[in-house]
Amino acid sequence: MNEENSSGTKNKGKGMPKWALVIIGLVVIAAIIAAWAFTRKDSDTSTSSSNTSTTTATVKAPKHADWKSFTSSKYGFTMYYPTDYTLVESAVGSVVLSKGSTEMVDLYVTVASTSEDSVAKNIAAYMDDSRGYMTDASEVDTTAAGIEATMVTGMMGKSAGINPHVGVKGSSIFFVKNGNLFALDSYYNNNTADFQIFRDILDDMRF
Numbered sequence: 083m084n085e086e087n088s089s090g091t092k093n094k095g096k097g098m099p100k101w102a103l104v105i106i107g108l109v110v111i112a113a114i115i116a117a118w119a120f121t122r123k124d125s126d127t128s129t130s131s132s133n134t135s136t137t138t139a140t141v142k143a144p145k146h147a148d149w150k151s152f153t154s155s156k157y158g159f160t161m162y163y164p165t166d167y168t169l170v171e172s173a174v175g176s177v178v179l180s181k182g183s184t185e186m187v188d189l190y191v192t193v194a195s196t197s198e199d200s201v202a203k204n205i206a207a208y209m210d211d212s213r214g215y216m217t218d219a220s221e222v223d224t225t226a227a228g229i230e231a232t233m234v235t236g237m238m239g240k241s242a243g244i245n246p247h248v249g250v251k252g253s254s255i256f257f258v259k260n261g262n263l264f265a266l267d268s269y270y271n272n273n274t275a276d277f278q279i280f281r282d283i284l285d286d287m288r289f
Contacts, residue, residue, distance in 0.1 A: 142228075144162050144286040144288070145282055145285060145286055146162050146164075146282055146286055147162070148165075149162040149163055149164055149165060149286075150162065150163055150164070150165055150167070150169070151163075152169050152171070152177070154171070154175060154177070156175035156191075157175055157191050157260070157262060158260065158289055159227065159259075159287055159288065159289050160287070160288040160289075161177075161189075161283060161286065161287045161288075162282075162283065162286040162287075163179050163187075163283055164181075164279060166181060166182075167179050167180065167181050167186065168180050168181075175191055176188070176189060176190050176191065177189040179283075181276075184269075185247075185269060186268070186269060186270070186276065186279075186280070187266060187267065187268050187269075187280060187283065188266065188267040189264065189265070189266045190264075190265045190266075190267075191262050191263070191264055191265075192262065192263050192265075193261065193262060193263070194258045194261055194262055194263040195263075200256075200258060200263040201231075201232055201256045201257065201258060201263070204256050204263070204265060205221055205232055205234055205256065208234045208236070208254055209221070209234070211239070213239075213241065214239040214240045214241035214242070215238075215239050215241050215242050215254075216234060216236040216237065216238055216239055216242060216252075216254070217236055217237045217239055218236045218237055219234050219235065219236030220234070220235055220236065221233065221234045221235075222235075224255065225284075225285075226255050226257050226264070226266070226284040226285075226287065227257070227259070227284065227285075227287035227288065227289060229257045229258075229259055230257065231255050231256060231257035231284075232255070232256050232257075233253050233254070233255045233256075234253065234254045234255075234256075235251075235252070235253040236251070236252075237249055237250070237251055237252075238250045238251070238252045238267075238269065242267065247269050250269050251270065251272050252267060252268050252269045252270060253267070253268045253270075253277070253280070254266065254267045254268070255268075255284060259289055260289070266280075266284065268280035
């Protein structure tokens with residue numbers, strides 16, 4: 083009788099079998115991992131939504147969406163220009179904007195050098211009077227199409243642009259995008275309004 087009581091007490095003191103404890107532990111761990119994964123996914127989704135909203139908010143509408151537009155299939159940019167301007171694209175992808183018979187803006191694209199600063203190299207040529215691109219030139223940092231650029235302003239020389247523009251005050255802007263060097267020349271004849279149009283064309287460029 084005493085042995086049975088003793089044996090019964092001993093069995094009761096053992097509690098759950100070890101295998102049951104292991105299973106319970108695994109279930110608890112799995113539940114913790116699942117909860118962590120769900121929380122992380124929810125957090126990532128919120129962050130992604132936030133980033134998407136931010137990206138959308140930073141896309142600026144063109145200042146002159148009512149202007150004509152042109153998209154280059156070769157270089158992937160879109161530019162807007164006044165309705166009284168005409169645009170001609172060459173076979174190599176360069177662009178000339180004219181107002182009547184007067185050439186107003188040229189856009190050239192070349193492959194940017196990987197071994198040297200293409201912008202600096204071109205600016206140096208414009209600052210060198212003997213090259214004939216521009217005289218009495220000065221440079222200033224600016225932006226074009228939302229990209230860091232450099233603008234050189236002076237009197238155009240005998241080698242400036244497609245047609246002779248000797249003695250005409252103008253500006254050239256250089257920037258690099260997608261491995262290409264973009265150079266835009268403006269011939270605005272000391273006309274502030276025409277120069278502002280040039281700036282607006284640059285500001286409204288999209289890639």
